[in-house]
Amino acid sequence: MHTQTDTPLPTKLPNIKASSKNRRIQDTLIKGLLLAIALLSASFIILIAVFVTTRGIIPFITDNNQLGRVDVVGFLTGRVWLGGATFISTAYGAGYLIVNTLYVVFLSLLVSFPVGVLTALFIAKIAPAALSHAMRTIVELLASIPSIVYGLVAAGVFLPWIHSLARAMGTQSSGGNSTFAVVIVLAMMSLPTITAVSEVAIRSVDKNLEHASLALGASPTQTHFKVVLAAAKSGIFAGAILAVGRALGEATAVSLVAGSSRSGPNLGLFDITATITSTMLEGMKETSGIDYDIRFSLGVLLMAVILITNFLLNFIKRKVGKIHV
């Protein structure tokens, strides 16, 4: 495909050589330009890593205009976040934010994973054709709704519900802003991802396996649940990993229902909470100083949490993929 066809062809056209040379120059120029653009496209991830990290470590290595250096260990394990109110460097403890973030994502997966996989099985195997088509459209629509709309609906619908529920159960909630609300909104947003990836995985299961199961006297439903899901396991797991990555990074929808807790960890379902991302969206007024830079530190922390979670989940996936249970 990359062969140059610039060797003069045996032809009677008079200026074939000159034209051939021009075209070769044109080719080289354009190839160079395209390479440069490709390099630019690839450089953005490096740009992100370098700039976010260098800004993110400023609070830990400078004295932040006499406010004092932020202690890394304190940042990673701290249980209080007082940004904006009191400019003291010891008040930035993001440890509880890490716990909160992982906690809400884990709980949301408890909802979205079973619902998503069952929906995918329904679409791929169980539903009649028309219903399956309709369900797939519904999942596609859910996938295309922007996160801010999820946040709005959660704030408008679920907050009042959760507030009444909390009252009915004899506890208090801050207008419904709670771990519960964050879990619901994240579950809703993860659902289409898990469903779509699982459906593809389920569809690509070898028909022979299904036939083998049916030939052994298993019912179609037994076949779907025991053989098809087992065979699609690694694809389904990949969908869950994708969903977890997105849920960890989700910001706006979460920030509308979290309730910006200043200390934690917040493990109660009806307690207000805060995640790494929701805290990053707070106090947007500052444009310099520690309160501004610390947001980059949270960004670095978020990327680290996502990378480590991803790595661990992929590790588990490989382990689980080997042992067929």
Added chain:
Amino acid sequence: MENKPIFTIDNLTVTYGQTVALENINLTVNRHAVTALIGPSGCGKSTFIRCLNRMNDLIPDCHVDGCICLGDEPCHHEDYDVISLRKRVGMVFQKPNPFPMTIFDNVAYGPRCQGIKNKAVLRDIVENALKQAALHDEVKDRLDTSALELSGGQQQRLCIARALAMEPEVLLMDEPTSALDPIATQKIENLISDLKKRYSIIIVTHSMQQAARISDYTAFFYMGKLIEYGKTDLIFSLPKHKQTEDYITGRFG
């Protein structure tokens, strides 16, 4: 009982939409014998074998006419429970297709689907089936490892063990050795000869030599019709039809 045929097929016609795949087949399959189905590709022998455990039910526009009796019972009947039919008629496929589970779970799959949960019972069933399939000695120490780590021949014997765990009366085999090397094929053929004491075996094969080596009866299909059926030695030594003779001597086409 012993002399009664296991399958009696009367006037079987199978159509896929407009295409006729099998036309007016009449055949009786004998108990405790190996019956080989031979014929060129697309002659309907796979369709035939799939009628016997009603795998054709899975194809939406497949239509089956005529009567198939398992023993005395017409089994291609709306009222006949397809699951209990498949319990009695096991099947082994062309390509080894173990489930992505452990060896033990593969063999225990069928019984478990029937609701057997007792561990000791399952262990006995699995051990017995693996022994019958001549696989037990090779895998007895690693029943908890994935079935996908076995070699192709071992996988196919596992699939046979999986079918045997259901204690079927009939074992259908759809070209079970076509994906295997000669040594693995040899092992499976020996196994088939052992198994016919307890089971009635119907095997689809592309290899005339294989049919001659292992089968007691041979049926030759051509273009959706049953051309000739009889004792294997007779078919191979004194074929009655010209088409049969051409096919088994390789002069086909």
Added chain:
Amino acid sequence: MYKKRNMLDGLAKGFTYLGALTATFFLGIILYFIMANGLGRFNLALLTSDYHAQYFNGRPLRFEACETCERPDDLSDDILYAPQYGLGLSDTRDRGGNTVIQVTYMHPDSPLHNLVNTNNLNQPVTIAIDTVITRISYTDHPTSLTRRGAASMISDLESGATIYEVSFSTVGGGIRGSLITTLILIGLTLAMVMPLGIATAIYLCELAPINRVTSTLRSLIETLTGVPSIIYGLLGISVFVPLTIRLNLTRGPSLIAGAMTLTVILLPVVIRTTEEALKTIPKDYRLASLALGANTTQTVGKVVLPNAIPGIMTAVFLAIGRIIGESAALIFVLGTAVKDQVRIQENSTSLAVHIWSMMTDEPANIELSSTIALLILIVVLILNIGVKLTVHQLKRKTG
């Protein structure tokens, strides 16, 4: 035994129905909520009017009652009417949900058409339909206030009092500024991301040698897809905002920096979609072109690209959808202050950020947020259909 198994099978099947029902319920609740709260306010005026209300104090130049302003026969009974001033008023609620008195009818001869600005008597101001009246003071009568309601204001007007000054405001709560911002962002971003993305895709798919450098490039670009959008926001404020300031284009967060950030967010999407389109083009086309003596550039320009247009259209649709929905990154790079006069070198809000801005205000404006959300959903739906149609066309073409 079969009974038990059938029951278990039924139960298992039931669970999948339950899962599907849950997904449907989620979508249903979103659509219901957005429609119920947003549909009522959804009209053209919303799209064309300002968000921030403008306040005026006007007074009539001449103090005379209208002789000819009789109540028209076809005027709705809901409208309270003051014939002396030719003014029809109603109690309504504004887009923020507060009770206000709004002008719902004005007689053509009404003297209130011609007012002058109290603070600058040379500047004419006018009351029009939909104007919100906040206060009317008189030279010879106590002032009428909004909280007493339209009926009280009408009876004050009818008492024969002479108007000294009318305080009124435009309705506000429109989304013209955010809409324009979003459109500009779409235009700017597409203008940057499409050439970059298509060029990169062409390089990777048509020209790049198969070696370690190329696969490194690929994985670097692929990594961008896993980065959460809030991190792109950090990229924007740490790189693009300072860059545009350095270039003397802006003085802070701006639409330009926003479009640059969106460009990086969308790059992997555009590259992947374009690459997929390029891959569907049969190799024979390229070989045929090359065999005819065309060089690689000509082959790409004349044979490969034209055939990739449906795929590139898909990329455009996907990009527009993502731009409209993007919030987290833009909150950083674009700011959260809603603007009516949009300039690309200044901060503003896109529709999605507008929602966030209102939802984080006290009290949250759920009604207007839902209206914007409805607009976003309609556009996203249309884009989805667009993607489906182009994919469909692509499939038909490639058989």
